[in-house]
Amino acid sequence: MSGTSEGAFLVRSAHAILTGEAGEAARSSATDIRVAGGGITEMGRDLQARPGERVLDASDCVIYPGWVNTHHHLFQSLLKGVPSAINATLTPWLKAVPYAHRGGFDEDTMRLAARVGLVELLLSGSTTVGDHHYIYYPGMGFDPSAALFEEAARLGQRFMLLRGGATQTRDAEAGAPAHLRPESLDQMVGGVERDVGRWHQRGPRAMSRVAMAPTTVTISIRTEEAREIARAARRLGVPMHSHLSETVSYMEHCGSAFGCLPVEYAERVEWLGPDVWFAHLVHLSESERALLAQTGTGMAHCPQSNGRLGSGVAPAPDLARRGVPVSIGVDGAASNEAADMLSEVHQCWLLHRAHAGAASRPREGGGGEAGADAVTVEDIVHWGTAGGARVMGFEGVGTLAVGQAADFAVYDLDDPRYMGLHDLALGPVVSGGRPRLRWLMGAGRVLVEDDTVPGLDLHELRVQARAAVKRLAEKAVRP
Missing domain, CATH: 2.30.40.10 (Urease, subunit C, domain 1)
Known part of the structure; x- marks a missing residue:
């Protein structure tokens, strides 16, 4: 296929x-x-x-x-529109959707979810996908990394595994069953090392790559581990990725736990630099924006998910003007419901113009209208193609030239x-x-x-997805 x-x-x-x-x-x-x-x-x-x-x-x-999607959670492609969390913000949504359903993901279900998500992306024109997969736990019984690479290869897409995971749990996961239990530091780093050995290609036009990507650098790993993980990634020569500053709770947590802002914490644990990009970056102080620019740290901008969860509007245009590498990610379909690159870039184009206009104020003598030039089509195409290839390190990809x-x-x-x-x-x-x-x-x-994926039975895929959604709903752990 x-x-x-x-x-x-x-x-x-x-x-x-x-x-x-x-x-x-x-x-x-x-x-x-x-x-x-x-x-x-x-x-x-x-x-x-x-x-x-x-x-x-x-x-x-x-x-x-071809669009370059720099932040996804493909397993969530079978978790769209969960009624109990359709109006929830990030923390209650996490409890009601990913945590409640991930125990139902065996290898077949995960492969199906990945296939649905990859096809959705493919039909929007996405040829390169970065998937932040974080379901790894001791004794899980199958190899999710191999499954994801194999599904992408079947469709012919370039694929980067943003190998996630955690060594400690959120409060929401206290008393968790096996599928929510954390790995040890050695298990996480060792898993990345194995995946790098099997899948990470270097040089121009690579088809498969790997990044070190603990789920949330401020929460999922301990401070001393964050530094060890950063050093391991740089020793392996692979980039680093994580969630950061998606909601105000990131600021609240870092203030109480570490006495600093999230980007300041990232600097403290060696998680800034041109080999790092973060998903979201919605809530940033002036000093944090400057720090991202100074260090060349990149961004995966996820406007639809940020809107869906009520997280806010990330300052992507301002970061781009400062020289921060900006890319676009659809995030997981469970917090998006339309996880394709065309709907993402359309939303991105509208959102920043509306946001800039909302900040305009009347002026003496008039002329207060503003915002319609906040971001151009060419800006957004650049972010969604060349910008994505840049942050993920895909050389020779993302632009059209000889x-x-x-x-x-x-x-x-x-x-x-x-x-x-x-x-x-x-x-x-x-x-x-x-x-x-x-x-x-x-x-x-x-x-x-002609709008068709050769060798793919779309009707059969739809039938399989509907059956899987029913099974997942039956197995869900209610919060």
Whole structure:
């Protein structure tokens, strides 16, 4: 199911190509892309087909780089819209959804959840996925890391395991059953070392990578362990990832437990730097923003989840202006319900403009209106492609240029919602919905054609998902 074999392609006559680059380089003057050996070998206009090339007609289509999703929890793809937590903030939601249901995840259920989530991402144009998987516990009986890499490989997506876990539990997990019990430090670090040995590829156009990613650096591990884990990651040469500053409770916890702010704590335990990116970063002081910029620490911006849980609006535009590497993640479907990159970037584009406008105030003589230029389409495409590749360390990925990976989406804007656009290139971000994928190319292979994943029975996947949801609901531990 990993798409057609790698071959030679000429994609011709696109209406517009966005490159994923920042600034004036965000749009290409080319209309055609030549692909061979898994990469882009030529971009231009009126390119002529060569013997053996398959020609793909992209007339009236726009081409974007494949989206790079830098923060997900794929196992949650079978936990959407749990009624008891649909109006809950983060802490009660954790009790009612992930903690209550994760005991029902055996290997088959987890694989199914990953498949559902990966397909959802694929059909939005996402070719690279970072999954923050944290269900690891002593004696669990199967290998979730291998399962996740195998499911992504079946679909042809680049995959990074953000290997999570914990050595201590939240209060919400007190007296927990086996599936909620923490690992030891040696078990966590040893697990990452094994996964690095099996899956971590280095160099340009890697298909699989691993990050050291304890679930929440301020809560899931002890202070002395945080430093040991950071040093182990740097010894292994892998990046580091965790949740941080998602809600005000992070500030409250760090203030009472450590006498500092969350980003200050991260600095104290050696968890800042260009090899680190954090999910969320919603609640930040001025000094914390400056510290992130000074250290080159990155961000996985998750606007839909932050809105869904009432967490707030992360200052992504301000961080980007300061030079912080910004990327986009959909977060888990259980706190999103639409865990695909197109709905995420549409929400991101609207949210920051509304947020900036809400902060505007009347001025003497008028002119108080503001906010509509808070973030541009080109900014968001850059965050969701090149920005993601940068924070996860995928070289040769995330932009469209000669020598880069042939990862791109050819969107056919044939739905009525896209009719009337004066600039078709804006459509996938500004108009919402999901434009039909004429093709999705990943590593020089066709992963989606005519909005269909080759070899995938979508009806059967839906049947399996519905049955799994019923089983999970029956097994749930009620808070």
